[in-house]
Amino acid sequence: MAGADDGSITHALKRVWQNEAFAPEILPFETQVVTEVRSLLSNQEQVIADLASSDNFTSNVLQMELDRVRYCLSSYLRCRLVKIEKFSHLIDEDEEVQELLAEEEVVYARKFSRLVHRHLKSSFLDALPRPFAGTRDLPVLSVDVDKHVLCVVAEDIGDVQFDREDLELERGNMMLARYSHLRTFLFEDKVQLL
Amino acid sequence: MGERQAYAAAAIELLKELKRAGNDLPPANKAILDYVGGEIRMHCDEARALTREYENELDVTPEVRVAVAVHHAAIERNKRIVVAYLVERLRRVRSIRWEHGALMPEATRDAMTEGESDFLTAYQGLLLDFSTDMGVDLTGQLTEPPRDLFIEVRALESCGEIWTGAGPIHIEKNNTYLLRKSDVEDLLHRGILERTS
Numbered sequence: 253m254a255g256a257d258d259g260s261i262t263h264a265l266k267r268v269w270q271n272e273a274f275a276p277e278i279l280p281f282e283t284q285v286v287t288e289v290r291s292l293l294s295n296q297e298q299v300i301a302d303l304a305s306s307d308n309f310t311s312n313v314l315q316m317e318l319d320r321v322r323y324c325l326s327s328y329l330r331c332r333l334v335k336i337e338k339f340s341h342l343i344d345e346d347e348e349v350q351e352l353l354a355e356e357e358v359v360y361a362r363k364f365s366r367l368v369h370r371h372l373k374s375s376f377l378d379a380l381p382r383p384f385a386g387t388r389d390l391p392v393l394s395v396d397v398d399k400h401v402l403c404v405v406a407e408d409i410g411d412v413q414f415d416r417e418d419l420e421l422e423r424g425n426m427m428l429a430r431y432s433h434l435r436t437f438l439f440e441d442k443v444q445l446l
Numbered sequence: 447m448g449e450r451q452a453y454a455a456a457a458i459e460l461l462k463e464l465k466r467a468g469n470d471l472p473p474a475n476k477a478i479l480d481y482v483g484g485e486i487r488m489h490c491d492e493a494r495a496l497t498r499e500y501e502n503e504l505d506v507t508p509e510v511r512v513a514v515a516v517h518h519a520a521i522e523r524n525k526r527i528v529v530a531y532l533v534e535r536l537r538r539v540r541s542i543r544w545e546h547g548a549l550m551p552e553a554t555r556d557a558m559t560e561g562e563s564d565f566l567t568a569y570q571g572l573l574l575d576f577s578t579d580m581g582v583d584l585t586g587q588l589t590e591p592p593r594d595l596f597i598e599v600r601a602l603e604s605c606g607e608i609w610t611g612a613g614p615i616h617i618e619k620n621n622t623y624l625l626r627k628s629d630v631e632d633l634l635h636r637g638i639l640e641r642t643s
Binding site: 290312315316319322325326329330333337354356357359360363364367368371372374375376377379380381383384390 | 479483486487490521522525526528529532533536537540544559561562564565568569572575576579580581582583584595626627628
């Protein structure tokens with residue numbers, strides 16, 4: 253494989269993608285992982301280009317790997333965009349949530365929200381009597397942090413009690429629990445969502 | 447108004463239609479949308495008529511206040527339902543676009559309103575900007591993890607020579623080829639090649 257540490261970076265990418273896919277809220281953007289993966293991808297593209305005419309077999313294998321890693325990265329970003337679109341109105345007003353997003357994602361959220369508003373106005377709201385034509389007070393989805401998620405424990409934490417659940421957080425244990433209870437541990441990398 | 451229909455019953459029909467269509471996009475029900483718009487205007491006029499006689503807002507009787515509140519509640523309910531309807535339609539348009547790529551299935555294209563087509567075009571622009579900013583292309587289809595390096599494709603048109611990793615290949619209509627996915631992704635998108643495997 254081209255490059256040294258990329259085995260671990262692709263695993264890291266897979267882990268952050270899994271967490272993002274199963275968490276009901278948007279998680280903090282993994283800048284470091286994304287930057288390293290992008291750099292790995294461009295290095296590998298270069299290697300493949302250099303090999304192209306001489307060693308078809310190796311270049312094919314490298315290309316396959318490249319496609320797979322690129323798929324993981326795209327899926328991670330896409331997964332975040334789905335949540336951003338779902339909660340774009342919330343994001344616009346909440347600076348704390350904006351901190352979790354990459355700058356490019358904040359811009360995306362704003363543009364998307366504006367796009368939706370524009371559509372609602374031109375398709376329906378503008379035709380209403382003025383006092384009722386506004387886009388304020390529109391129904392907004394909220395995040396379901398009580399949703400149950402499947403996870404595996406990465407580090408010994410011990411037994412934790414919540415009013416609705418008692419959890420045995422021993423390394424290697426797999427369990428179904430409410431996301432809100434696991435949240436802190438997730439942010440400390442002590443559990444992995446599945 | 448002699449009808450004994452519950453307020454917002456028509457609007458609910460919109461949501462029922464959406465539900466019946468599963469995850470597909472049914473054609474927009476312009477008739478009901480117009481009707482609901484009319485219903486809202488009616489509520490607005492009635493509420494205004496009720497309070498018109500009172501010069502001072504403080505003189506308005508409790509009975510009239512309640513009647514006005516009911517009209518306002520009906521307006522809000524109608525509005526919420528229609529907004530939910532339109533937003534869900536947009537979600538389905540986006541979801542179908544993600545599944546099929548930029549070339550949307552004909553059924554969906556026919557079912558989209560002009561406004562929704564405009565929305566989709568602008569949305570693709572958003573994705574393109576984001577892809578450029580992030581340095582990762584998110585504008586293609588994404589649903590399948592890459593399984594094979596090579597895929598079998600049939601040419602729907604002749605398009606001369608294309609460059610592949612193995613050298614230049616001549617593409618002629620109706621011939622099939624076994625090519626690297628990454629080499630032909632663009633042609634697949636544009637409908638020049640069709641996947642047969």
